Amino acid sequence: MFYAVVLAGGSGTRFWPKSRRHQPKQLLDILGTSPLIKQTLDRLEGLFTPEKILVVTQAEQVESLRRHIELPDENILTEPEARNTAAAIGLAALEIQRRLASDAVMAVLPSDHHITDPDVFLKTLLIAKEVARQNYLVAIGIRPRYPETGYGYIELGEPLSDIGYQGIYRVKSFVEKPNMTRAAQFISAGSHLWNSGTFIWRIETFLEALRRHLPKLYAGLKQIEQAQMEPSVLAQIYPALPQISVDYGVLERADNRAVVVGDYGWSDVGSWAALGELLEKDEWGNVKRGEVVQLDCSQSILYSDQALIAAIGLHEMIVVSSGDAVLICPREKAQEVRKLVEQLEKRNLSQYL
């Protein structure tokens, strides 16, 4: 049995002003095709029937989510509030275990990434599933294209050649976001992969690791499971669970770890700057969406829902007009949009969140 668990609880403040509190990044049609979560689910269709796909989201977003996806109601797991990935994945693992008598493998997938080659993606999942059957905690790693400081990295250990495929390694270490110097070293050495946030493991392997490395979190989740996932118990216990990522709480501490190289055109669509890689450009390197007029602009992202964007002399800038707000920032500062959103919270401008 092979299950897919899609994590859809993120708020994606880096895509403000298009992403809002009730319209997080995964529900947005940022690339002009369909919402990222829908793309994620469509991509899984070749390998998973709808009953085998679970989505974990937070209560605040569940209503908007239902509008975008077609899944059996019982396959949407609702966190009373977001408690980071270890809790969300643990909840899903116990839910799958509860439904099944037999053993199963689960793939944990972000809901808001972009993949250009879905076939290779699915093949990679199948290979990772075979590795997971041997009791590894498996991550999909991406060959780094540039020294990104916004990602975690996976240090390659010895190849696991007995599985019969190329590109499978033991993991030497999981590395949290490095600085630029270190990231550049990783790349020139060829020793590290980007951590794509996609994981594959046997439910039993994972729950055992959770029990060992995050015993409090595990105990809390078991209480919820023993109450048959009863919503009132969930609402009482879940919000008090340790808030920790699966990378930091489990993977950095475990030893039975493997990585499978994924070569399927991956992007985490991490900020407005990413659109420069994913969308078509005009002859001056500008990405334009919506009504745009420009003079002497280059390498800029000009993105509008509705209003006309009129730009003169912009270079490597981002302009996003969405609803009642407009964002202007240099491409290299795209990550700082988060800080602006924090400022809106502080200044009680929550109508814009």
Place this chain on the structure above:
Amino acid sequence: MFYAVVLAGGSGTRFWPKSRRHQPKQLLDILGTSPLIKQTLDRLEGLFTPEKILVVTQAEQVESLRRHIELPDENILTEPEARNTAAAIGLAALEIQRRLASDAVMAVLPSDHHITDPDVFLKTLLIAKEVARQNYLVAIGIRPRYPETGYGYIELGEPLSDIGYQGIYRVKSFVEKPNMTRAAQFISAGSHLWNSGTFIWRIETFLEALRRHLPKLYAGLKQIEQAQMEPSVLAQIYPALPQISVDYGVLERADNRAVVVGDYGWSDVGSWAALGELLEKDEWGNVKRGEVVQLDCSQSILYSDQALIAAIGLHEMIVVSSGDAVLICPREKAQEVRKLVEQLEKRNLSQYL
């Protein structure tokens, strides 16, 4: 008798997207106080009764104009279409002559400039009136503060000391917009003033100059006058009049010219960049209007009617959100907003004009 003629026919495309076809610059409350035309008329109150104030505008704008000003209907002269300043001033001169048996002086005033010291302004007009009585075509000149290439300049001749005031000179020449090198020379030499577009002359002096230097235009206007300014005659003849500025058509060619120095805090509010001089700044030199949040911005103009402007890392930039459009450009390119407006025309995006 002293009349004021306010020229209110400009379209002010440099303030797009706030200025639109039916909402030209002079009708806008750009400085957050009241529309520029209203400020212009209020300023004249100390010296002119309403019957002595004429406003010349074009048919397309007369309705919006009436909503902003309180003047007798017959004191709003409507051009069937804009034909530049020589025609507009000539029309007003003949209208005043028609109403009066006796001789009069007229002051010609732009409707969309800003003046910080109205008292000094009115005193300057009174001095200029005395000079005009001696049959001079009088311009008000402003001591240049920087080498602006967007203005015309007035080259100073010998002082006219017999009038009894400082700061009155014969004019050696009117100079059209110079390049930067020349503008810088004018300033270092102290030989030139900015042409503020404010003129004072006896109606007879002006009509005589018009007759001599623009005989066709004069003849056309006389035909209109002889038909008692009958609208059907106006509509037939006026649109065919030579389209020429009073500076180029009359002042550059005349010889009885004088200039009075005006020191009353003048600004032509010529583009969005001018707001940097006229409005209060925050501690980083940013001018902000409307709902604005910013991180690491300096020397920028962030101006919104309605939408939230959220800006990161902008330096010497202009952002204007007004209605259904948003403009982004470097301060030094503020003059190029015109070109954008031309592009909107070409691309049939007239809903934004």
